[in-house]
Amino acid sequence: MSSELLDALTVLEREKGISKDVIIEAIEAALISAYKRNFNQAQNVRIDLNRETGTMKVFARKDVVDEVFDPRLELSVEEARQINPNYLSGDVVEIEVTPKDFGRIAAQTAKQVVTQRVREAERGVIYSEFIDREEDIMTGIVQRIDSKFIYVSLGKIEALLPVGEQMPNERYKPHDRIKVFLTKVEKTTKGPQIFVSRTHPGLLKRLFEIEVPEIFDGTVEIKSVAREAGDRSKISVHSDNAEVDPVGSCVGPKGQRVQAIVNELKGEKIDIVRWSNDPFEFVANALSPSKVVDVIVEEEDQGTTVIVPDYQLSLAIGKKGQNARLAAKLTGWKIDIKSETDAKKLGIFPRGAEQNIDEADLELEADSSELEE
Template sequence: MSSELLDALTLLEKEKGIGKDVIIEAIEAALISAYKRNFNQAQNVRVDMNLGKGTMRVFARKDVVDEVYDPRLEISVEEAQKVNPNYQIEDVIEIEVTPKDFGRIAAQTAKQVVTQRVREAERGIIYSEFIDREEDIMTGIVQRQDAKFIYVSLGKIEALLPQSEQMPNEQYKPHDRIKVYITKVEKTTKGPQIYVSRTHPGLLKRLFEKEVPEIFDGTVEVKSVAREAGDRSKISVHSEFPEVDPVGSCVGPKGQRVQAVVNELKGEKIDIVRWSKDPVEFVANALSPSKVVEVMVNEEAKATTVIVPDYQLSLAIGKRGQNARLAAKLTGWKIDIKSQSEAEQEGIYTGEKESLIDRDAFDFDEADSE
């Protein structure tokens, strides 16, 4: 029995990652529970397990008293001294009470308790592992879907991908491998519950971290991300090192790095722009690929008025206002775009200026078309 038990404990430890001590403690608790339930006992008892010999014994713990009121919990000093003359009042004596027919019923009860303990320990391990992965990405395999969720296997557990977090331009089929962003890890009565996303801006940031070594090692910093998943995104980058080109680092040789991210996001267009603490420069960069001739800043309202050449107005605003909307999200500034002729009529612009846009800004769609 001892070798079989040891083999079983070793197997559980390897498969579930649960230490032998945890399992042994669970078995002891299970045997105590089985003893009390099946033999109608209320004593304070403990279980002694000897894995070397393969024995399990039950001991009742009784208080040594002058007068016994409850024989299940107490023993007279005279009876205790028959076992050992050194026992005195208020000592605690242990008497072996292992039933001869501990048997099938007790074993079944013990099995249920052990199973529950092992399940709880396994859930705790999974929760501890995944709570540290919040706001990170993992590769999962699509398992199935229903009206509310797509279920994605992350190895030890299935994560939930809600409809609202699914990209509109993607079709998910069983066995598809996809990268997901872990948004939330919860403890529930049924175990850990993990929610993931394909639309979160954090997914874009983490993908660039994996593709761009300069971001991973901190040479280049991702300052902000604005995303309309499945369609277009903007990302601003910055480096404290003058010799490092943050935009070029993210683009990579012949656009390979950004192309890898675009492929993972099924063709989502990505604008990479240089971040600046100067709102004039930052807003002008964020409106890439359009040219900007002037940016007027209202610090109190955190708003800007941007003037662009007449022929660039539609490009600056973008389809259904998308370019301007993403630029506002990226910079955190309100952006009101006006053409030069409109600004001149309103008297807020009087002359020609060179374009303010940072030509280091990279519009992947534009570069790809060239």
């Protein structure tokens, strides 16, 4: 050991972000292992590494006892008092046992152990960095592809993009640059393992935060997201500022903001709707782009019956029920969609229609009374 090595550790700390103390502790542990292995010693030892000069000493640690059973680990009270008359039974005596050629042997033997500890420390630094990025968005570069994963480089580490988290309308090639959502960061024996997604609703939310300044600064809030990746998504937004249009803010001038997100998601359609704490209004908005005649809310069942014009029924339901399904996910309400004709057959009338029916009945009763007179 030398002062030059300590200087090298300082450089390593600065460049790799690994604490010098961590490396020195690894070296001390390696030197203890090297001493026991090369000198056939089983006693407890301590390495004293001078952090100013780089010099080192080996000390054997022995317990002071009344009766010695293992001289490698124990020292009698009489022998201890020859070193220092103040020692008592139960104390620990340290005796320097540094071999003359220990520096050379220790350096050779400890190299592999130190390298391993440094590698573990680097993994710890990477884990600490990425665990704070969980549920965040990052840009990565596709490295390689196999039957289970796409391996995406995030700089210091490769992340895993499972088949189930890949968008069905995308084809990936090595060196493609893509944005991914970090779903999980795990600590394993081989180092940190990071899983990412292109289908997670969180990716859509983070993209809007990047593209829409009003969302980033908190003026506009994303209330909920429903997504069928690669095909269609719905997002509800709200602002406490009456002068801010939350939907218009997300769409952007000439649709530029939302179009940038659509392009990133390879053409995925995005419906942006206004959030409301009134289920009547919120469910009606969520079924956009279809028009809604009325929403009948059943609070107990957390359900709604939505009446739409006959010609809007297929639009409200959507292809394979997609529009209704996404609206239900977005609002958290069950949605049963009926056309005006079907609703009337079941005796369900929109609120305005019920009023018209009552007025018509009154007129008929009045006409009947006049005829009888």
